[in-house]
Amino acid sequence: MHFMFSLFGLMVVLFHFFASICCNHFTLLLFLSNQVVHLCKRKWIEESTYPRFTMIGQSFGSIYLSWEALCKLTPLFYFDTSGYAFTYPLARIFGCQVICYTHYPTISMNMLARVSLQSSMYNNNALIARSRLLSQCKVIYYTVFSWMYGFVGSCANLAMVNSSWTQSHIEKLWKIPECTRRVYPPCDTSGLQVLPLEKPRESPKIISVAQFRPEKAHIIQLEAFSVAIRQLDSRLPRPKLQFVGGCRNKEDEKRLQHLKDKAVELNVEMDVEFYKNVTYKDLVKLLGGALAGIHSMIDEHFGISVVEYMAAGAIPIANNSAGPKMDIVLDEDGQQTGFLAGSVEEYAEAIVTLLKMSETQRLEMAAAARKRSSRFSEQRFYNDFKEAIRPILSQSSYSC
Template sequence: MTVNKIRVLHVVQGLGAGGTEKVMQLLACYTAPERFAVAVHSPADGPRAGLLRQAGIQTYVGGDVAAVLERLRPHIIHVHRGGWPEPVLMRPLRLYRQTMHRQGRKAVLVETNVFGRHDDSPGGAALDATFFVSRFCAHRYGQVEGIAVAPPRYQVLYNPVDTDFFAAHALPPEQRDYARPVIGRISRPDPGKWSALALEFLPATVRALPDMRYRIVGGIDEAHRYVAEQGLEDNVEFCAPVLTDGELVTFFDSISLLAHANDTGESFGLVIAEAMACGLPVVTHPAAGLRDNAQLELVEHGITGLVARSAEEYAEAVLHLLRHPDEARRMGMAGREKAQRLFRVQTVVRKLEQIYRELLERCGGVL
């Protein structure tokens, strides 16, 4: 670590293929190396560790985070978590911050609060800033907790997307065949990431469009059973997991729209944003009650995609887009523009760097 740079340590519970880990990776890799020295710590290993190291990011897996803190002496600790109390994770970070302040040194503790949850523990009280990944999460947090959600303590920082990479490597909307009857879905193979809508729209859609293909990344056992029971094996393809943006481009270039369905909703919806960055319209649905609904923040009905509330509406939305390719192209172009404007990784990271600097200025002490 270079002494005259602002030292940043990202802390995350794992280095797997999920969206939380990918967001952390993008923030770490795109932070300006001439002004910041960035490292990552995780108690659990995963495929992103290798990608981080390939990018030149010091990555520490396992061991005691307190030892990593003592070795690196970061000015910024940026923890990525769900938002609820996690004393085992937060205690050493909180104690390090307290020790540095007692020594007259600058140390700031911030979180990316992935699910917009409230932490009323000592770990939560030690935070200098909370970043919500969507306006929806920030609004719900303030509404439910009765807390004024305002800067500098609370801020919205959208999850980053490498829109430049997608623009350079994915098919542009002008060259896409939006009438090709191939649609896709992508998620982790976790029942919590699914909705019955993701399957129940299929029979009616296939009856109306017998040659339609549905490509699924992250298929769960229930999906395999449903496809077999309904005799849809010729219409559904279960695909291997994807990790890199290059693999995502290959998948997105093979489909005409993204079919999103998740009963728990999305606190942001990284796959939705990435599909938009590739010029794909998205079909999604609202989540009930106070569940995550940021998918509706990304997918504006009739602008960047379509919102359906039942299996029948979902099938109609899919068929409408496939049968009206010019409209699908217009939505794909609008989605790509929105992703570039709001989620471009370079823009998000420059905002984050400015927040880091402002927090350090208010912190007192010396670097």
């Protein structure tokens, strides 16, 4: 598609912007290009191009796309924020300094462990999980791929990562801890911080903000909500669960409809509301009225929606893994900031506990959560980004 912007060419433009705010040596900007390169090989990184062996297909496809980009324009700095680590050796061959901001490792040790244990998940087909032979074959595939991923990733001059969880996996796989820096993503929560911490208690709202994708595990939230309602004292106000998210395609639409059907099956359809593709203004309004925010994705690399819950005064009930566990839902000044859960029963218990809390206890927790959310501000991102990238900008020959 000739009219589409290249992800790699766009990185050069973004780098021009970041350099302008990071670098004190303004003459360096003369070496940076602000051109946008149009590429024709975009289809080689599309998931739909590889129905099977998607990871390896997209990875090698990205090399082809990168070759086209680098032949058309070879920058001094090659800045990747899309996770195409297999392009780094090629960029080094072209003489570029390679910088990346990795949101999520293409493969992780957790993925390998789940395949070994034959656990069925969104990224491990049930047919493969049921077969020992197929699982062993997939383990070999993942093992070989993880070695290749480790090799190409080690070609980065600077690897910025968005969370402690991502950092631990990248350091194990790429083995360049001295070149790895944790830079939390910018969360613009200024508009949410001003929302009142007091929430209506007559009809408490629990909000869930996430695209209707399989890894977001909305069914667990619905089942936990159903269990919690059955466990609630009849004298307590009956809560409502609000699903807020976007649909990218027909598959997401089907998942949304399945969620609605499941609410009917669990006999909670009158207590559940669905909001599809809402505007940001409407999202802020919904967050402002929410007593709590629920999140159930396993191994969420960071969890910006959890930070948004906390900033809005909605106490988070998040999955007990990765970003929420390691970086976000931690005590603030000795005060609990939310709940972590891993099963339907644990989520239900957290919901019931929250609804039974006194207003004073809830306000103290909400205030601590809001204070913690400020640790992930845009300003902190700018400061950490500048600190990480300054050595490479000031010394073009920098390498680890």
